[in-house]
Amino acid sequence: MKTLTPTVLGPLSDIPPGEGRTYAVDGEMIAVFRLRDGSLRAVSAVCPHKGGPLADGQIDNSIVVCPLHLFAWDLATGCSQSGQAPINVYPVREDEGQILLGE
Amino acid sequence: MTQRLVVIGNGMAGARTVEEILARNGDFTVTMFGDEPYGNYNRIMLSNLLAGVETEEGIFLNDLAWYQENGITLNAGVKVERIDAQAKVVHDSTGVATPYDKLIIATGSYSWTPPMKGVHHPKRGYHQGVFAFRTLDDTRGMIRYARDHERAVVIGGGLLGLEAARGLQNHVSHVTLLHAMGHLMERQLDPKAGQMLQASVEGKLGIEVITNAMTTEILGKDRVTGVKLKDGTVIECDVVVIAAGIRPNTEMVANSGLPVERGIVVDDQMRVEGHPDIYSVGECAQHRGNLYGLVAPLWDQAKVLADHITGRNPDAAYHGSKLSTKLKVAGIDVASMGLIAPESDDDEVIVYNEPKKGVYKQLIIREDVLVGAVLVGDNSKAASLIQHFDRGTALPEERAELIFDIGGPAGEVSPAEMADDAQVCNCNGVSKGAICGAVSAGCKTVGGVMDKTRAGKGCGTCKPLVQRIVEWANGGAAEEDPAASWYVPGVPMPKPELMEAIRRYELKSVSAVFDKLVPGGEHDAKSKMGLASLLKMMWADQYIDERDARFINDRVHGNIQKDGTFSVVPQMKGGVTTPAELKRIAEVAEKYRVPMVKLTGGQRIDLLGVPKEQLPAMWADLDMPSGYAYAKSFRTVKTCVGSDFCRFGVGDSTALGIAIEERYQGLEGPGKMKLAVTGCPRNCAEAYVKDLGVVAIDGGKWEIYVGGAAGAHIRKGDLLTTVGSADEVIRLTGRFLQYYRENANWLERTYAFVPRIGIDRIREIVVDDADGIAAALDAAVDEAVQAYKDPWKERAEPVTPGQFRTSLPLTVLPQVPVRA
Ligand SMILES: Cc1cc2nc3c(=O)[nH]c(=O)nc-3n(C[C@H](O)[C@H](O)[C@H](O)COP(=O)(O)OP(=O)(O)OC[C@H]3O[C@@H](n4cnc5c(N)ncnc54)[C@H](O)[C@@H]3O)c2cc1C
Ligand code: SF4
Ligand code: SF4
Ligand code: FES
Numbered sequence: 001m002k003t004l005t006p007t008v009l010g011p012l013s014d015i016p017p018g019e020g021r022t023y024a025v026d027g028e029m030i031a032v033f034r035l036r037d038g039s040l041r042a043v044s045a046v047c048p049h050k051g052g053p054l055a056d057g058q059i060d061n062s063i064v065v066c067p068l069h070l071f072a073w074d075l076a077t078g079c080s081q082s083g084q085a086p087i088n089v090y091p092v093r094e095d096e097g098q099i100l101l102g103e
Numbered sequence: 104m105t106q107r108l109v110v111i112g113n114g115m116a117g118a119r120t121v122e123e124i125l126a127r128n129g130d131f132t133v134t135m136f137g138d139e140p141y142g143n144y145n146r147i148m149l150s151n152l153l154a155g156v157e158t159e160e161g162i163f164l165n166d167l168a169w170y171q172e173n174g175i176t177l178n179a180g181v182k183v184e185r186i187d188a189q190a191k192v193v194h195d196s197t198g199v200a201t202p203y204d205k206l207i208i209a210t211g212s213y214s215w216t217p218p219m220k221g222v223h224h225p226k227r228g229y230h231q232g233v234f235a236f237r238t239l240d241d242t243r244g245m246i247r248y249a250r251d252h253e254r255a256v257v258i259g260g261g262l263l264g265l266e267a268a269r270g271l272q273n274h275v276s277h278v279t280l281l282h283a284m285g286h287l288m289e290r291q292l293d294p295k296a297g298q299m300l301q302a303s304v305e306g307k308l309g310i311e312v313i314t315n316a317m318t319t320e321i322l323g324k325d326r327v328t329g330v331k332l333k334d335g336t337v338i339e340c341d342v343v344v345i346a347a348g349i350r351p352n353t354e355m356v357a358n359s360g361l362p363v364e365r366g367i368v369v370d371d372q373m374r375v376e377g378h379p380d381i382y383s384v385g386e387c388a389q390h391r392g393n394l395y396g397l398v399a400p401l402w403d404q405a406k407v408l409a410d411h412i413t414g415r416n417p418d419a420a421y422h423g424s425k426l427s428t429k430l431k432v433a434g435i436d437v438a439s440m441g442l443i444a445p446e447s448d449d450d451e452v453i454v455y456n457e458p459k460k461g462v463y464k465q466l467i468i469r470e471d472v473l474v475g476a477v478l479v480g481d482n483s484k485a486a487s488l489i490q491h492f493d494r495g496t497a498l499p500e501e502r503a504e505l506i507f508d509i510g511g512p513a514g515e516v517s518p519a520e521m522a523d524d525a526q527v528c529n530c531n532g533v534s535k536g537a538i539c540g541a542v543s544a545g546c547k548t549v550g551g552v553m554d555k556t557r558a559g560k561g562c563g564t565c566k567p568l569v570q571r572i573v574e575w576a577n578g579g580a581a582e583e584d585p586a587a588s589w590y591v592p593g594v595p596m597p598k599p600e601l602m603e604a605i606r607r608y609e610l611k612s613v614s615a616v617f618d619k620l621v622p623g624g625e626h627d628a629k630s631k632m633g634l635a636s637l638l639k640m641m642w643a644d645q646y647i648d649e650r651d652a653r654f655i656n657d658r659v660h661g662n663i664q665k666d667g668t669f670s671v672v673p674q675m676k677g678g679v680t681t682p683a684e685l686k687r688i689a690e691v692a693e694k695y696r697v698p699m700v701k702l703t704g705g706q707r708i709d710l711l712g713v714p715k716e717q718l719p720a721m722w723a724d725l726d727m728p729s730g731y732a733y734a735k736s737f738r739t740v741k742t743c744v745g746s747d748f749c750r751f752g753v754g755d756s757t758a759l760g761i762a763i764e765e766r767y768q769g770l771e772g773p774g775k776m777k778l779a780v781t782g783c784p785r786n787c788a789e790a791y792v793k794d795l796g797v798v799a800i801d802g803g804k805w806e807i808y809v810g811g812a813a814g815a816h817i818r819k820g821d822l823l824t825t826v827g828s829a830d831e832v833i834r835l836t837g838r839f840l841q842y843y844r845e846n847a848n849w850l851e852r853t854y855a856f857v858p859r860i861g862i863d864r865i866r867e868i869v870v871d872d873a874d875g876i877a878a879a880l881d882a883a884v885d886e887a888v889q890a891y892k893d894p895w896k897e898r899a900e901p902v903t904p905g906q907f908r909t910s911l912p913l914t915v916l917p918q919v920p921v922r923a
Binding site: 013014015016017018019020021022031036045048050051052053054055056057058059060061063064065067068070072085 | 169629651667
């Protein structure tokens with residue numbers, strides 16, 4: 001995991017269940033997903049394959065599927081399921097209704 | 104201890120060597136220099152780029168991210184100007200000195216220009232309109248220039264010249280190929296084969312070929328107007344491409360005092376003679392007197408060098424490569440290996456010649472060993488010949504077996520017969536053994552094996568063979584995959600059972616399906632879209648719409664493009680519009696600075712390149728309904744002019760097309776549905792190749808065709824029935840579409856669905872109502888039609904928070920070309 005200064009990204013209600021939204025943090029673009037099991041995941045927003053916007057992808061409780069060519073990455077580890085480069089993952093959690101990125 | 108490795112040259116050999124070193128976990132900090140301002144791309148594919156069958160992104164092997172991830176410092180666009188072997192540093196064009204512990208020189212070749220008057224312009228390098236064919240920049244320049252010109256001359260009738268000529272045909276109307284020698288590809292082909300190839304190139308491709316053509320001068324003052332040959336002939340042209348050969352890039356190396364003859368002299372470990380810490384690979388290296396100009400030998404060299412330098416196998420040795428090529432030259436099969444002419448009276452020569460078909464085969468055999476072969480027009484036996492040639496194995500008594508398939512399955516090497524180390528993918532040097540290894544390591548799909556081994560990821564010609572080997576390694580007939588019958592991969596049920604269960608438990612949302620029907624309740628991203636489509640079809644307005652179950656296209660009602668922007672396609676029923684609508688579209692396009700306005704194949708106007716956050720405002724300004732250019736749904740009804748205006752028209756195709764589109768707009772399905780109505784059998788609206796096509800015939804009748812396609816798959820539709828009125832067409836259209844919606848597999852288009860069920864059976868159900876379900880189908884489609892809502896109305900109030908918020912990264916994305 002990459003370390004980041006803890007940052008409040010906004011209310012949890014900004015992300016509908018099962019979807020993702022992109023946030024700019026420290027000059028990096030980070031996609032935060034709200035899984036249907038209630039937990040949050042944060043990964044780099046740019047697909048390493050051909051730059052697809054990962055926050056526009058579809059997710060389940062473990063993977064995100066990039067909308068451009070449908071390659072998939074594990075949301076917890078950042079590992080690709082299709083032989084692509086891995087993506088960065090960041091610590092993220094909910095804190096009193098707010099999305100808190102970083103340790 | 105970590106050593107500093109510097110690599111000069113970021114081409115195919117340099118980058119491949121680094122990949123091989125990384126794969127062996129070599130302990131190096133790597134710095135690479137590349138004269139070209141890019142990551143590493145597949146130079147072979149420049150031919151395809153020129154021919155328009157490959158895109159620029161498609162040819163990159165390693166993009167800049169790859170260098171970053173592997174901790175490689177890439178100095179792209181930086182030329183190394185001197186090597187100081189004494190001090191162990193390289194000096195580059197920016198004035199920086201970089202020290203190394205180990206150095207690899209992989210500077211490749213440059214395109215050689217034969218002496219000709221007027222080829223260079225004193226100020227500009229090449230004369231305007233003259234191009235070499237070696238780099239991405241060359242190719243880009245050539246395409247840009249050729250687009251606006253008419254006649255091209257290619258100088259050089261070798262492999263590269265032929266590829267260039269073929270590719271240029273894509274951009275100019277007339278191409279002449281000049282070759283200084285007596286026949287094409289004289290180094291790989293004997294005269295007979297060369298003539299055969301020439302006949303095919305001229306006859307099949309329409310490229311004019313002139314042999315024995317010595318070009319002496321490029322004509323034209325400011326830019327090219329023609330070329331002049333030694334015999335005085337002038338050939339007018341406005342583009343000239345020089346593909347007359349290559350020379351190794353060794354000047355800098357020689358000036359640095361390293362041993363250079365024709366190329367940089369290396370030993371069997373690819374070490375530069377007399378310099379234990381300097382290596383060279385690729386086209387610039389001279390090994391045992393030989394230079395190699397194809398990638399396969401470079402891969403072998405890269406492996407040896409990597410084994411040696413990482414200490415994995417310090418004694419690894421390169422023994423040279425036997426050169427064989429098997430390719431499609433400008434669409435014609437050619438293979439060549441070893442000798443092209445007998446060298447002694449004892450050499451056995453076997454020739455087969457069938458000029459009419461353009462087939463020619465010649466073998467040269469010495470003491471029962473294959474020492475040379477040339478094939479033109481039929482490469483079916485090339486793989487086994489190359490194997491005999493490489494290994495020097497004993498040949499069959501029956502020599503004809505070498506050039507023909509006698510008995511066995513036509514034109515295919517069987518995987519079982521192939522030796523383990525037989526090379527399958529010649530671009531990436533992947534053996535049969537490596538493919539089988541990937542399969543036994545658990546990779547059962549062809550795509551998976553390709554990803555893992557890179558087999559088939561070069562020029563792609565070996566893909567069918569890769570597939571056969573994967574199937575064979577899987578145990579002959581490809582394993583029966585139980586999941587193959589499931590409707591979606593994450594719910595273990597075929598469609599009828601799944602629909603049954605959905606109805607029984609009244610499951611109205613996608614997550615309800617996962618929770619109830621999947622053991623363990625595991626959700627599956629790749630199944631969501633298919634389930635959403637199915638549930639919407641089954642429950643119409645009772646369906647509980649979870650937005651995350653939709654693909655991004657259906658979440659924002661636009662088609663996502665390669666750069667993450669979207670397209671806006673307003674509805675234009677039957678392709679009919681009005682001046683007022685056109686004006687409005689034009690104004691919106693201008694207001695939002697839409698980068699491209701394009702007419703689609705479905706007769707609508709496509710506004711491409713729209714950022715997500717602008718979609719609602721644009722829809723509001725357009726104030727037109729959505730044209731559904733993004734969903735797995737009913738798309739368009741293409742129409743011809745028909746009896747309204749056309750002098751041949753026998754039916755009012757335009758009116759009927761509009762009526763059908765009005766009724767079934769937005770209808771979801773397992774795949775997209777494209778329709779057409781045409782006013783007479785002249786078929787101007789291409790109705791025979793649509794999911795459902797209607798053709799007016801004389802006597803006020805209409806024919807209905809189903810299951811046609813003209814996309815990645817091409818199929819003429821089957822005649823469902825002929826009816827006497829437009830109303831009947833509309834009714835049967837709905838009934839057929841509903842039957843398809845209920846029974847097709849997810850993503851199964853009608854061109855697969857109709858043949859699977861059989862047109863006779865479909866006719867029984869849809870037209871003759873043999874199963875007694877016609878009324879139910881009609882009612883169901885009617886309900887779906889009633890539930891229709893224009894999705895673009897969602898613009899005023901986002902359905903979910905941030906529905907139209909950008910997901911685009913700040914980093915640079917591939918640029919989509921913007922045409923003025
Ligand atoms: C259009 C085309 C089609 C081809 N088709 C085929 C085919 O079908 N099959 C096949 O086997 N082969 C084919 N080839 C040949 C194949 O591309 C080459 O054999 C291969 O690219 C050679 O690799 P290399 O690394 O030695 O040289 P290159 O790929 O040329 O790489 C050398 C790199 O070094 C850089 N460089 C040179 N000097 C310096 C310096 N001083 N400092 C920094 N950088 C420097 C150059 O800019 C270049 O990028 C084709 C070639 C072309 C041009
Ligand atoms: S299909 Fe027939 S009616 Fe329609 S435009 Fe063509 S010729 Fe005219
Ligand atoms: S129309 Fe077809 S071929 Fe053309 S870009 Fe779209 S998908 Fe590709
Ligand atoms: S850009 Fe993400 S899969 Fe291709």
